[in-house]
Amino acid sequence: MNQRIHSRFGLTLALALLILMAAPQGAAEVSPPEGEVTLQIDGFTLHATGDDGELSHRMRGSRLREFGRDGPQWVDNPHLELFAEGGIEWHWTAPAALHRPASERLDTVGPTRGVQPARGERVQTVIDSRDVRIATDTMVATSEALSTLNQPGLFQRGTGLRVDSGADTIELFHDVYSLYSETSEEDPAHDPDSE
Numbered sequence: 001m002n003q004r005i006h007s008r009f010g011l012t013l014a015l016a017l018l019i020l021m022a023a024p025q026g027a028a029e030v031s032p033p034e035g036e037v038t039l040q041i042d043g044f045t046l047h048a049t050g051d052d053g054e055l056s057h058r059m060r061g062s063r064l065r066e067f068g069r070d071g072p073q074w075v076d077n078p079h080l081e082l083f084a085e086g087g088i089e090w091h092w093t094a095p096a097a098l099h100r101p102a103s104e105r106l107d108t109v110g111p112t113r114g115v116q117p118a119r120g121e122r123v124q125t126v127i128d129s130r131d132v133r134i135a136t137d138t139m140v141a142t143s144e145a146l147s148t149l150n151q152p153g154l155f156q157r158g159t160g161l162r163v164d165s166g167a168d169t170i171e172l173f174h175d176v177y178s179l180y181s182e183t184s185e186e187d188p189a190h191d192p193d194s195e
Contacts, residue, residue: 030098030107030131032065032074039066048136055083057136059099059106073099080106082139082165089165091115092134092141104137114141114163125170126150129161139165147172155179 041064050056063076078097082090092115094108114127129147134140140163147161149170156179158172 030109033067033072035067037065038068057082075099106134108132123152
């Protein structure tokens with residue numbers, strides 16, 4: 001009887017380890033940097049230009065705290081606008097973000113929305129995700145979280161996201177569900193996961 005208990009415990013432990021190894025590894029949790037706040041600005045707007053002197057991105061927020069001279073910045077309620085060809089290419093919002101100006105990166109924290117405005121032949125795209133990493137120089141945004149994409153006539157949901165403005169691509173990687181309809185919204189009656 002004692003041997004049976006040890007066998008069950010060993011089998012249970014082995015199964016638990018296999019499940020943990022097979023589970024997708026999430027991104028490191030992003031939180032405010034530790035240390036002394038060397039600069040705080042309430043209600044700010046940051047304008048950044050590229051090598052050509054043109055506006056590359058603009059970020060607004062309710063508060064910015066910088067940790068060390070030219071160090072990482074914690075931003076409350078960030079609104080990030082990425083510019084291309086003189087217009088807004090993407091507009092990203094979240095409750096908070098860690099901005100690393102030296103590495104030209106913004107890591108959003110929590111629910112994040114990205115909106116690509118309609119321009120010319122391009123239709124408006126709305127992405128809802130969370131914990132999105134945005135490279136402000138290359139305009140590539142990635143997330144490992146469940147994400148949705150809405151365009152006129154199209155709704156998609158999947159896990160793992162990559163938006164590459166330079167290549168004009170948006171990718172969802174795993175468990176992708178697509179619905180083509182006039183409403184461009186998820187229809188529970190046609191959602192295989194709602195059953």
